[in-house]
Each structure stands twice: as structure tokens, then as C-alpha cells.
Amino acid sequence: MKALEFEIHHRLDGALARTGTITTPHGTIETPAFIPVGTKATLKALTPEQLEGVGAQAVLANAYHLYLRPGHELIDRAGGLNAFMNWKKPTFTDSGGFQVMSLGVGFKKVIDMDGQTDEKPLAKKDKLAWIDNNGVRFKSHLDGSYHYFTPELSMQIQHGIGADITFAFDELTTLHHDYDYQVESLDERTHPWAVRSLVEHQRLNEERSHRPPQALFGVVQGADHEDLRRKCSQFLGAMDFDGYGLGGALRKENIGEIVRWMNEELPEDKPRHMLGISEPDDIFECIENGADTFDCVSPARVGRNGALYTRFGRVNITRAQYKDDFTPFDSECDCYSCQSYTSAYLHHLFKSDELLANTLATIHNERFIVKLVDDIRASIADGSFYDFKQSFLADYYSKK
RNA sequence: GCGGAUAUAGCUCAGUUGGUUAGAGCGUCGGGUUGUGGUUCCGAAGGUCGAGGGUUCAAUUCCCUUUAUUCGCC
Numbered sequence: 001m002k003a004l005e006f007e008i009h010h011r012l013d014g015a016l017a018r019t020g021t022i023t024t025p026h027g028t029i030e031t032p033a034f035i036p037v038g039t040k041a042t043l044k045a046l047t048p049e050q051l052e053g054v055g056a057q058a059v060l061a062n063a064y065h066l067y068l069r070p071g072h073e074l075i076d077r078a079g080g081l082n083a084f085m086n087w088k089k090p091t092f093t094d095s096g097g098f099q100v101m102s103l104g105v106g107f108k109k110v111i112d113m114d115g116q117t118d119e120k121p122l123a124k125k126d127k128l129a130w131i132d133n134n135g136v137r138f139k140s141h142l143d144g145s146y147h148y149f150t151p152e153l154s155m156q157i158q159h160g161i162g163a164d165i166t167f168a169f170d171e172l173t174t175l176h177h178d179y180d181y182q183v184e185s186l187d188e189r190t191h192p193w194a195v196r197s198l199v200e201h202q203r204l205n206e207e208r209s210h211r212p213p214q215a216l217f218g219v220v221q222g223a224d225h226e227d228l229r230r231k232c233s234q235f236l237g238a239m240d241f242d243g244y245g246l247g248g249a250l251r252k253e254n255i256g257e258i259v260r261w262m263n264e265e266l267p268e269d270k271p272r273h274m275l276g277i278s279e280p281d282d283i284f285e286c287i288e289n290g291a292d293t294f295d296c297v298s299p300a301r302v303g304r305n306g307a308l309y310t311r312f313g314r315v316n317i318t319r320a321q322y323k324d325d326f327t328p329f330d331s332e333c334d335c336y337s338c339q340s341y342t343s344a345y346l347h348h349l350f351k352s353d354e355l356l357a358n359t360l361a362t363i364h365n366e367r368f369i370v371k372l373v374d375d376i377r378a379s380i381a382d383g384s385f386y387d388f389k390q391s392f393l394a395d396y397y398s399k400k
Numbered sequence: 401g402c403g404g405a406u407a408u409a410g411c412u413c414a415g416u417u418g419g420u421u422a423g424a425g426c427g428u429c430g431g432g433u434u435g436u437g438g439u440u441c442c443g444a445a446g447g448u449c450g451a452g453g454g455u456u457c458a459a460u461u462c463c464c465u466u467u468a469u470u471c472g473c474c
Binding site: 037039040044045060062065092094095098099101102103128141142167170172182245247248250252273274275276277279282284288296297298299300301302303304305307314316318319320353355358 | 441
């Protein structure tokens with residue numbers, strides 16, 4: 001059994017977009033696809049059946065969180081992530097590399113897409129991560145205990161968890177780091193760590209032959225510098241990864257261009273996963289420029305806070321206009337929430353701080369983004385991508 | 401009937417010996433959220449300080465009257 005197979009089915013003329021299938025030991029993913037995030041082996045507020053109900057083809061969990069609790073050895077003893085969380089389809093795990101940045105530099109606006117923020121980095125005393133060229137020292141946000149992550153440990157954790165697709169341990173820099181730091185980060189950490197991740201990964205796949213083989217994606221960094229993005233893509237592209245993660249600080253206004261720089265250099269016959277992206281305009285840009293899969297917490301997070309997606313943009317269900325609106329929130333939506341409840345009821349659940357609010361909002365938002373990417377996939381297959389993009393985005397941002 | 405207490409934002413209450421545009425929590429309204437540090441962050445609106453009169457340069461604050469609520473006693 002191979003860890004991963006990738007087939008390309010359709011291509012978009014004049015662009016890097018394609019449709020295809022990623023096949024893993026736990027099933028197949030039709031791409032492009034949106035992969036919901038279940039950080040701690042659950043998509044908050046949803047059962048696996050509900051997650052499947054929104055059309056999720058896979059789920060992405062986080063090595064850092066599961067290492068701290070309940071521990072990757074425990075998940076291994078449970079039979080792996082799929083068995084542990086009762087999820088039958090493919091799984092991904094992030095390496096913990098994101099936490100190097102979020103716990104270390106700690107910008108409140110984590111990705112800081114536009115690079116223009118008033119947010120200050122964490123003061124030294126508030127930092128929970130310290131980086132060196134061998135790895136990263138973390139202070140657990142749960143109990144304050146110290147842990148030292150290396151590429152090898154990240155891979156051991158990700159193999160213990162047992163996701164089908166894992167990611168190399170990398171350093172996510174921000175747009176606030178200067179060019180020299182970006183160069184140093186690639187040369188001293190992200191590149192050598194990718195090599196070490198791959199070596200340890202291959203060793204673990206042999207050692208753990210009783211488990212289904214796992215795939216490893218290298219993660220491209222380089223912030224918004226074309227030379228660094230291309231250089232990193234070439235470096236990682238020459239290695240024996242099963243696919244690639246497109247990561248790091250991405251400037252919102254030219255996210256498509258940055259993705260193109262990477263995908264022009266990366267091997268065409270391997271899948272590319274866009275880390276942490278889910279806004280509709282970003283998704284269109286990234287797919288057009290060759291991204292195959294996406295993950296992001298945003299649909300779930302904003303949903304739990306009462307912001308729901310519609311064809312005409314994102315709106316807060318807590319707004320007074322929904323108080324006595326007895327129609328479905330989105331009459332065009334085929335999700336369970338919109339098929340079964342009114343806006344007035346959703347509004348009431350949020351105002352009352354009821355748990356079901358989280359469930360219904362998460363179902364709607366995840367379904368919305370999953371379906372959007374499904375529709376984009378169909379539009380590439382039938383050649384209507386540009387028309388679909390134009391009309392969708394015109395509606396979606398018509399109010400802004 | 402007598403005595404006491406209380407009246408400040410929609411609600412529950414602060415308001416320091418009288419001193420610039422009277423505050424908080426909750427609620428209301430609007431916005432934010434992009435490889436998650438589980439119920440979050442930001443902002444806004446809203447008050448003739450029960451009413452009337454008086455003292456004072458100045459009253460939510462002191463005095464008088466009155467109204468309402470509430471407690472206790474006949």
C-alpha cells in the first residue's frame with residue numbers, strides 16, 4: 001500500500017488550476033477540497049456524522065495540541081486518530097510549526113495577511129516559545145510545563161497520532177520579520193528541518209509497518225519575497241515529499257501571485273495544500289494558481305461567534321434584523337441548519353448562549369466553504385471557472 | 401396612623417468630607433475573527449441623578465415639601 005497517490009483529472013487553460021484525486025489508506029479526496037480543522041481530534045461542536053454531513057472529505061488535527069493532551073502515545077494505543085475519534089475518512093495533522101510563531105512571536109492577528117497591523121508582538125515575559133536552529137522550546141499553555149520540539153519529535157508525534165498526511169516541522173515567519181531574518185529562517189531552520197523531518201518520517205514508516213503508511217508534505221516558506229518562495233520551492237521540490245504545504249505569511253493583496261511563484265517551481269504531479277486559508281476570494285486565487293486542498297479554522301471559529309456566510313458576504317446572526325425573521329437563514333443553502341431552522345431560532349440560540357448555536361452555525365459555515373470549493377472543482381471540470389469566479393465574488397463582496 | 405429606609409442608564413448598583421463632559425456589570429446596537437492559547441476581542445448608543453422649592457460661586461451630594469416603593473410598630 002502506498003502512502004499517497006495523486007491523479008490529475010482536469011486542468012484550467014492558461015492557469016495552474018487543476019482537479020484531481022488524492023488517495024490515502026483511509027480513502028480518496030476529490031480536489032480541490034476544503035478540509036475542516038479538528039485541532040484536538042474533534043471539530044468543535046460537531047459529531048463525526050455531522051462533519052461528514054457537511055461534505056467534509058477529510059479532517060485536519062494538530063500535533064502540538066494532541067501531544068500535550070491526551071498525548072500521541074495514547075492515541076497510538078487507541079489505534080490511531082481515525083479509531084480514536086471515530087472518523088473513517090482521511091486525516092491530516094499539522095506539525096506544530098504554526099505554534100512556533102503563534103506562541104513565540106505571538107501577534108494577535110496571527111497570519112497578518114495585509115502586513116499592516118497595530119498589534120505588537122508578545123513581550124518577552126509573555127512568550128511561550130523560544131526558537132533555535134535545532135528546535136523550539138515551548139511552555140505549555142495548559143500547565144506551564146516546558147517541552148522541546150524538534151523535527152524528529154514532531155514526526156514521532158505525527159506518526160503516533162497516525163494521520164494519513166503529515167507536515168514537516170517548519171518555522172512560520174511573519175511579514176514583520178525583515179528580509180535577512182527570512183533568509184536565515186529558510187537556510188538555518190525550515191530547509192534543514194525539512195530534511196530532518198523527511199529522514200525521521202521515512203524511518204518511522206519502516207519501523208511502524210504494522211500501521212498504514214503515512215504521507216509527508218514539505219512546507220514552503222519565504223513570506224512575500226519571490227526569490228525566497230521560488231528558492232524554497234525548488235529546494236523542497238527536489239526532495240522526496242508526497243506533497244507540499246504552502247504556508248507562512250501571505251500578503252492578502254497578491255496571495256495568488258505568491259502561490260503561483262511556489263507552484264511554478266514545485267513538481268506538478270504532487271498535491272499542494274494551502275495552510276490556513278478559507279476566505280472565498282483567497283480560495284479562488286489560490287486554486288487558480290495551483291492549490292489543491294485547504295484547511296482553516298475560520299468557518300468554525302467565526303461561526304461560533306455568530307458570523308455566518310452567505311452568498312452576499314458574512315453577516316452576524318445576532319443582528320436585530322434576524323430577531324423575528326422566520327425564514328431559513330440562507331434559503332439557497334442545503335445544510336442541515338438552513339433546511340431545519342429559521343433565522344429567528346438561530347438568533348435566539350446565540351442570544352441565549354445555547355450550545356446548539358455553535359453546532360448549527362458550524363454546520364452552516366463548514367458546509368458553505370466545503371460546497372464553495374466543490375463548486376469550484378466542478379467549474380474547472382466543465383470549463384466555467386472564470387465565469388463562476390466572477391459572478392460569485394461580485395455577489396459575495398457586493399456589500400463592501 | 402406613627403417611625404425608619406430607599407429613589408442615579410432597560411436591569412442591578414457605584415458615586416470618595418458639595419467641585420470640570422455622572423460611572424460599572426449585565427442588557428441593547430454595530431463590527432472583527434485566515435496552518436485555534438474552547439463562551440472571544442473592539443466600538444457605539446442610552447441618564448432633566450423621582451418631583452418641586454431652598455442654601456451656595458457651585459447640589460446626584462446639604463435643608464424643606466411632596467410622590468412612589470419597601471420594612472417595622474400600633
